[in-house]
Amino acid sequence: MGTTAQEAAAEKAGEPTLIRSIGPVQLFAYTLGGMLGAGIYGLVGRAAGQLGSAIWLGFLVAMVAALLTGLSYASLGSRYPQAGGAANIAQRAFARPLLTWVVGLAVMASGLSSVATQSRVVAENLLRLAGLEEVPAIAISLGFLLLVAGVVARGIRESMWMNIVCTAVEAAGLLLVIAVGIPYWGGADLLETPGGEGIGLSFLMTGAILTFFAFIGFEDTINVAEEARDPRRTLPFGIIAAMLAATALYIAVAVTAVSVVPWQELAAAPGPLAEVMARAAPWLPGWSYVAITVFAVANTALLNYVTASRLLYGMARQGLMPAALARVHPGRRTPHIAVLALLPVLAALVLAGDIGQLASATVLLLLAVFTVVNVALLVLQRRPGEKPGGFEVPWPVPAAGALVCGALLLNRLASDDWRAPALAGGLVAAILLAYALLRPKVSQATLPG
Template sequence: MPEPNTAPSTQDQPTLARAIGPFQLFAYTLGGMLGAGIYGLVGRAAGNLGNAVWLGFLVAMVAALLTGLSYASLGSRYPQAGGAANITQRAFARPLLTWVVGLAVMASGLTSVATQSRVVAENLLRLAGLEGVPAIALSLGFLLLVCGIVLRGIRESMWVNILCTAVEAAGLLLVIAVGIPYWGGVDLWETPSPDGIGISFLMTGAILTFFAFIGFEDTINVAEEARDPRRTLPIGIVTAMLAATVLYIAVAITAVSVVPWRELAEAPGPLAEVMARAAPWVPGWGYVAITIFAVANTALLNYVTASRLLYGMARQGLLPKTLARVHAKRRTPHMAILALLPVLVALVLAGNIGELASATVLLLLAVFTVVNVALLVLQRRKGEAKGGFEVPWPVPAAGALVCAVLLVNRLVSTDWRAPALAAGLIVLILLGYALLRPRVTEEATRIETG
């Protein structure tokens, strides 16, 4: 049976290279989730969950896995660049909704790349002890390096990701290894809640730690470049989420076993504090280096994701067709990659965009809700092709409900500035649609084979 290939099939138009194997998909998903978040998140979570912080990660995994399974099923059905935007158009055939979803995901990725570029620069300055070197220059240099890797090819991007993911995972494994002798020394069910562990406690834990799993959604954007995506993409997403859960739980147990949870919550670098107490012989600069690899990987993966999303939307007709061009030799969407660079430079030069990044997380939760509902619609549509990995309808239904609840919770519990910025981004996205009046082409709802 011919493998689905949605890239343009005309002889004068090169296609994206199918160069990603199952292990690379696993590393891509795992690298997207690990990031640098866990290095600080465990402290904040301990302040609310006490020694039972490990339980928060377990509950969050169940909540996140619902949407992860929906993405795995959709990726096996429609292995196309464009990710959530492509799925939204196929399910609802509403170009305006597709436009909003696509640009919301892209905004999340671009703010992440810009933020991580600045973090890399600041940590490089700390590691090298450089004085007088402007951080902004290092940020822009790093941005150019990432752009060059993504332009070079998907194979090269995957190998860099594997290296960075290995370093990230090794850092967490090192924490676990030095902390295992401390296991069993504390009551892992102790919480700051006078009511103990109940539904409210578990909900709080899930809300706090859910965001440690964000990143799995990036994988669907490279499905068109994967070998046998109907089979390998679901395996990559599910196994990576399970592996991340094991790492997170073990790290959480280790952290509260070595450092009392109240002190852990106050520590500026929770895992660095764990290492300082359990293994003082490990040099302090080690975790600075690991942080650089972690945030660099996040930037790389988000750049890849944003470029494939831009490429996919251009091929749908929602953006200029020039952005759908593929380099004949490198087999990368080079015009989309280059088009993102000036936007990223502007974001880096804008300075602290932390509030903007928080706003895009709200948009991402809304996108998760839409994607889960899209799977429900497509499952019920007669004649819709099945994928290599199908899930029963309660999975996307529960996933949509969980994401909607998390979105509402974030809206009411965060500072007003993040929701206001999210609303502002939506207004700008809608304004862009009104000005450009994009039209979806037939190719947006068609899968070619070849």
């Protein structure tokens, strides 16, 4: 597609811009890699405890629920392929700098907490592989952060190739589970539920709520739309194809897991898929799945770092962050200042220790952002003069997506664990306080044309 108003303005001023180098296969891998994180490896066990052998149904219903918002993101990305993601969309739809600020920082908080958490997991697993569990993991965590920052700063091509390698390993790990477990298929009742509960609407809702979070990650793709070739077509393809591929993998893994290990034992296993492999493929070295985990969590960290840097760059270009963060390296064509600015924040989060509750809190913020994005699409679809994208969806899709995400958010807020909602509220309060102190203003001249 042609250049955007922002790209044209930058070129006229002689300033370097982000380079459009991401093709459809890379976008597919980017989206799939964002979803196939370490979550699926533990989620199967938790789902088995609540859904019994019918966990595959939970993933199927969750995919339908998640795909509603995925379709909204695909449509918006094809309409407005600029860095800044959800923050850019919120400003376009509502023109409220405060809302744009909250949405942008909420997504950024989610990404940064994920990067910090995954860097510690990578370090701990590397020490396990080396048999050095007693060695402090902090130094390796910080070294890993520097490595990821270096890859992201070097170029989007390098980041994409690293993601493709990691995603291939992640997917291969799940395919290996399926391959060794296929001989066991047919040995379990795939509709057996805890306590003989019938499979009704309440059961399906419980399953969808539990497994919905295995699909989180698709939203990252919109942040690299400005670096994609022909994003009006390739971005929708990347999001939708990856969500369907992830669903097929999740359902097959779920069927395999309960076929090899009775769901009651699967729910009690500390490492559900490791237990499946131990029974179905005892010949496989125990360290192999630890190595796969390293690739999975490293990929999650990489993708969230890319997303956070593009979000920060996009907000700076809108005037909501310091202008220096909107600079692009003339040779590498990456937002290098934004990439480097995130590094001390991430180091502080790593040094803070266990931030598991922070990660849980930012999931709540993501659900709120999903709701806002779905409503934003409804607003933009009805606004006179807004040009349609290369991929359009009827209004019931974002309407249903907003209702689903709102319901999931309310369900999480009503849970017994009050710590995550309280911390999420504290994060929102801190974001609002920062806005009151800094008083950022959106520069209308920098908004996408």
